[in-house]
Amino acid sequence: APVSAPNVFSCTGSCCPPKQSPKLWSPQLQSGPVRTRLSFQTAFSDPAYVSKYKLAYQKLRELQASNASDPRGWLQQANVHCAYCSNTYGMDIHRTWLFFPWHRWYLYFHERILGQLIGDPTFTLPFWNWDSAAGRAIPAAFLDKSSPIYNANRNNLNSLMSQITSSCSIPQMQSAMLDAQTTSLFLGKPPGTGSAGGSVELGVHGAVHVATGLQSSPYIDMGSLSSAGKDALFYAHHLNIDRLWWLWPQLPPAANGNPRANPTSADWLNSQFAFYDENAQLTM
Numbered sequence: 223a224p225v226s227a228p229n230v231f232s233c234t235g236s237c238c239p240p241k242q243s244p245k246l247w248s249p250q251l252q253s254g255p256v257r258t259r260l261s262f263q264t265a266f267s268d269p270a271y272v273s274k275y276k277l278a279y280q281k282l283r284e285l286q287a288s289n290a291s292d293p294r295g296w297l298q299q300a301n302v303h304c305a306y307c308s309n310t311y312g313m314d315i316h317r318t319w320l321f322f323p324w325h326r327w328y329l330y331f332h333e334r335i336l337g338q339l340i341g342d343p344t345f346t347l348p349f350w351n352w353d354s355a356a357g358r359a360i361p362a363a364f365l366d367k368s369s370p371i372y373n374a375n376r377n378n379l380n381s382l383m384s385q386i387t388s389s390c391s392i393p394q395m396q397s398a399m400l401d402a403q404t405t406s407l408f409l410g411k412p413p414g415t416g417s418a419g420g421s422v423e424l425g426v427h428g429a430v431h432v433a434t435g436l437q438s439s440p441y442i443d444m445g446s447l448s449s450a451g452k453d454a455l456f457y458a459h460h461l462n463i464d465r466l467w468w469l470w471p472q473l474p475p476a477a478n479g480n481p482r483a484n485p486t487s488a489d490w491l492n493s494q495f496a497f498y499d500e501n502a503q504l505t506m
């Protein structure tokens with residue numbers, strides 16, 4: 223059976239986002255211009271964009287400070303991820319085929335929330351294109367300690383790039399996509415079928431988390447799924463994961479002839495989640 227949206231009222235644990243009754247989401251409720259995402263390098267070459275991006279994350283932090291229970295605030299946004307990755311909601315969307323679609327929805331709402339906080343309905347988040355040579359450098363804005371996109375709980379970023387390069391070369395990343403000979407090897411398997419993550423999730427996705435977050439005690443922020451959402455880099459990382467999912471069906475068929483196509487079963491199509499939208503409304 224498809225997974226159904228969690229009953230958020232039964233959430234227990236340390237990272238439950240605010241509890242409220244969900245409304246049904248529909249595309250008509252949330253129309254708006256199509257937003258085209260750019261790579262870090264392209265987006266951050268425009269100083270006006272950098273200011274906007276920083277302002278959006280500053281507002282996210284301010285909202286957290288002024289109203290800790292607003293689901294759009296910085297820590298609550300991180301909680302939304304934590305709740306789905308620590309069995310707080312009785313399910314973990316990681317290491318299953320829900321990995322790609324769940325994060326796509328999460329990013330969709332996160333981006334709309336940031337746009338709402340800065341009054342820009344065209345705001346887009348950039349993707350951190352670590353799968354290209356140009357994407358191996360993190361924009362300096364992320365290293366400026368006075369910036370709202372700085373995070374103190376990161377690995378030593380001087381060695382980060384070499385770690386990513388050695389643990390995950392560009393050919394390795396590409397083969398993570400190209401070598402997955404079946405849909406389930408790429409996407410992962412339905413929940414309840416054991417540890418069943420797909421090639422991108424278990425490979426490059428994990429490698430970048432490990433390279434970015436603290437890998438010694440207390441293993442936080444990017445170093446742990448439960449706290450990863452506290453670092454702006456997390457969203458940029460996952461936007462690239464999402465881009466790989468978008469690219470995947472456009473690749474030539476696998477060597478064994480299997481098409482690269484998403485599942486069509488009801489279990490896949492009817493999976494449900496619950497997210498907070500840009501008006502702080504829980505929707506499912």
Ligand code: C2O
Nearest residue numbers: 303307427431447
């Ligand atoms: Cu939900 Cu990179 O993890």
